[in-house]
Every structure is written in structure tokens, then in C-alpha cells.
Amino acid sequence: MNPSSDPRALAHQHAQGAHSEHHPPHGAHGAHGGAQRAHGGHHHHGAHGGPPHAAGPNPNFAQDNSRLLMSIPRTVNGLRCMDVLREMEEQLLLLSGGRDRRGGAILTFPQSPRRERAKPEDYRRLLEYLLGVPCEDVRELGFTVVIDMRGNSSWSTVKPILKVLQDYFGSAIHTAHIIKPDTFWQKQRTNLGSQKYKFETNLTSLEALSKFIDPSQLTSDLDGSLSYDHGIWIEMRCALEDYLWQSSDLL
Secondary structure, three states: OHHOOOOHHHHHHHHHHHHOOOOOEOOOOOHHHOOOOOOOOEEEEEOOOOOOOOOOOOOOOOOOHHHOOOOEOOOOOOOOOHHHHHHOOOOOOOOEEEEEEOOOEEEEEEOOHHHHOOOOOOOHHHHHHHHHOOOOOHHHOEEEEEEEEEOOOOHHHHHHHHHHHHHHHHEEEEEEEEEEOOOOOOOHHHHHHHHOOEEEEEEOOOOOOOOOOOOOHHEHOOOOOOOOOOOHHHHHHHHHHHHHHHHHOOO
């Protein structure tokens, strides 16, 4: 195999680059180098998957932002990529490397028929892992969540997502944007408004989402230009963690 295409070789290069930083940020993101191929109203205030897309470099993602999201992952303690591989492959939740207009990392729940059979525990494990990937500076800004309800999604499949966010990760979320389908009922809108969450909820159209997130930071399924390949993200992330896990045994 050509070393330049070997995920483990690329992971080794990423790890060496991260070590060379004087103050390397904590956390990691597959959106740097080979893995930065980025994929995924009515405003209520609270107290506070699709097919993979073409891989390629993302000229819209600033180099300093990429460095913040890609460093030494915390693999010795807590969940690793391999621990949530099954859930990751379902494409229930994506961390594409995009940022909102505040600079917060974007978590996307893409429209997917798999959402119908997803369990709250699947979401909890995925969120526990992915929320720990960006560095501390990025996490402190709070995450922006985008839930795509278009297609065949029903309100009953979105409520469990919001409940998991509220019950386990409320303090880590800044805003949850819910992209409503054309047939969204007024009753469902009222139900959302009556709920009290620790984060803001925003029921919006896809067009109005650009007020909060520049299209350059959204993937193509959300009419954006951010390039993302979910399979490559998983491959690179797992290879990087595996390399660093083995390296930690030698220290």
C-alpha cells in the first residue's frame, strides 16, 4: 500500500504534527488534513443518514480552526471511536468540522430512515464521544445542533433526541436548530414552544438556517459547500486513536 494512502501512516503524521505544537489543544477531529473532508424560523429561548459526500480539501475551513479541532485525542480514558463504531456507521449524528457564526462546533442529525429505530442510548453514547472530540476552547463555546426533520421524519423521532440532549448534555449545547418539514403541524410547533430546555431551540426552514450558520460551514445535504466523507472520517479517526493508544503503552 502506498504510505500516503495508509490511514495509520497518515495518523502517525497527524500525531507528530500535533506534538510539535508548543501548546497543543486537547481533543481531536478527523477534519484535519486527510480527514477534513467535511459531510452533517420560530425562535424559542431556553435557559440559555444521508449518503457520504465527495471527499476533498475544504478551502472554506480556516487552518487555525482545523488545528483547534485536530490534535491529540483523549483515548486513554473514556470512549474511543471503536467503542461507538456501530452507532457511527449508522450516520445518526455527524461532527463535520463546520462552525456556526459564533465559532461553535456544529453537530448534525441528518435526515435518515435509521432514526426510526434509533434508541436513546445510541444517541447518548454518540454524543458522549463526539462532544469530547473538539478542544476545550471550542467546547466552552457550546455546540450548535442541527436536526433535519425533512423527509419522512416525524415529531416522535425528534423528541427523544431533544430529551437526551436535555437530560445528559444540556449545559454543553448552545442552540438546537430544527429544520422543519413543509407539513409541520401547528400542534407540533406549540409542543416545542411549551417545552423548557437548558438550551435555545429554533424551529426554522433550511433557507433561514443561514442566519446562524454560513452555507460554507454546512454540508451539501443542507445546501452547503462543506465537503465531508463520513467513511473517511471514521477510518482516519479510528486509525489515529489506535496509533496513539499503542504509543501510550510505550511511555
